Amino acid sequence: MSLEQYYTEEGIGERLASMLPVMNPHECVELSAGEGALLLPIIRKWPNIKITTCELDPLNVSKLKSSFKGKHHNIDVLSDSFEKAFKGKLASFDFAVSNPPFSWRDTSEYDIAILETFGLRDLFPGSRIRSEVLFILQYLRLLAELACVAFILPEFIVCSAAFSKFRYRLLAFCNVVSIAEINSGAFKGTEAKTYILILKKGWSSESFIYTDTSGSSVKKQQKDFCVGLKQLHLDSLPYSDADEFSIKRGTLSGKECKSLGLPFFHTSGFHESATDVVSLQLRSGVITGKKVLTTTKGDILINRVGSRVVGRAVIVEDGQYLVSDCVFRVRLPSSVCSKTFLTFWMKEVFPNITLTARGTCAKYITINDVAAFLREFLKTITPSHTASTR
Structure with missing residues (x-):
């Protein structure tokens, strides 16, 4: 049988x-x-x-x-x-x-x-x-x-x-x-x-x-x-330059960011390591031999990894910061309000992010995951949610 x-x-x-x-x-x-x-x-x-x-x-x-x-x-x-x-x-x-x-x-x-x-x-x-x-x-x-x-x-x-x-x-x-x-x-x-x-x-x-x-x-x-x-x-198509938004991952570890004495964003939040105006070194784009990723006012930052913090998102209100390799920086089209997307993300996506996240110990999400949700969001917005509402 x-x-x-x-x-x-x-x-x-x-x-x-x-x-x-x-x-x-x-x-x-x-x-x-x-x-x-x-x-x-x-x-x-x-x-x-x-x-x-x-x-x-x-x-x-x-x-x-x-x-x-x-x-x-x-x-x-x-x-x-x-x-x-x-x-x-x-x-x-x-x-x-x-x-x-x-x-x-x-x-x-x-x-x-x-x-x-x-x-x-x-x-x-x-x-x-x-x-x-x-x-x-x-x-x-x-x-x-x-x-x-x-x-x-x-x-x-x-x-x-x-x-x-x-x-x-x-x-x-x-x-x-x-x-x-x-x-x-x-x-x-x-x-x-x-x-x-x-x-x-x-x-x-x-x-x-x-x-x-x-x-x-x-x-x-x-x-x-x-x-x-x-x-x-x-x-579910992979993220590409054809998308009307930008998603970038930081290049420096949290430890490297901290050692530089400059403002940075890691999964634990914003860190004002520098006490004065952001230095020219941060704007130079290359530090310790690596091309760094920085973030400025209006950007959205999403934690890429961490079982307790994966998927948490914030908007940069002011200043300029290094972005660690545990974080994605998202930039939307100029016509789209960042706060509207943040509301969508925290209400519709974040509560269920563990279903998307991979990994058995340290949970993580990918650029393609974020891109899929961004495409869904852009389909739902109306003219009232443009940059004029920022």
Whole structure:
């Protein structure tokens, strides 16, 4: 019997773990655990989390028992065995991960019962159904309100028109937190293009963060998930000279900036190291053999890195400062009000910046991330938000 197993590379699991929103789950469930590759980064992130797994392959169940403390079931989760194993446990888990089987299956009476539980039988009236659809619904049965589940799913489920109605109806039970595209060939045994999809049960949000294979991120609306993420690439293009704004990263470390005795901006804020007017040395453009980046009145400064400060932004009100390499300097078209952008950034972007940020220890964002949000902002502004309002 083929178990349709495409094992997860550990690097994919690490990426999935890095995308998770801030939370502190107590119990994680995985219904098609394989050898446990998705669970390893979860255990590293939360060492005390309780683990529950299900797996069809008895050899894998043995490996899971030897690797992870917890409950491990050798069952078919699309059968009555699921009901017995999780009796009294529905709507109780506060986190889940999943790399479900990528396959079609003959629709069983049990499958029909699951669909009817969610009022979705009309979407799948035929004799065949995708296993991924049923796994998604089983997880929603297990999750508590406001709990997250992180899936690895094929493009067919996430993007195809064939499943657009399913995605639309799915949003009645949960919302998308984030989606990331995975390079083709990332899984052993298949060249299927896949995505990391993070859902939150019983939660309502207008937007989510999408990241493509180049690492560029953009905020999209829930409706974009319904239509299959079409046209996302237009906002995810890398930053270039063709953009009508400027984004530059500083060149000196915070320590180098401090040692020069000149005014500078680092992630910790403005530092007035010089007591008098900014010296000619600062204006020269080259210090200690490096071409330095300076900032002046009206510029926007955004912290590039730092788990606690990443994404924080300010406007330079006056003076001239060196910019450290932990900071981006943003300059908008002269017709656009910097304060209007700062309001947009702090209200719409900053509260969710951890969903865009990369890195497992020191979180960081890229120039392409900032560029995507700038493009979105420039689409929304009106003539009343021009430089005349500065």
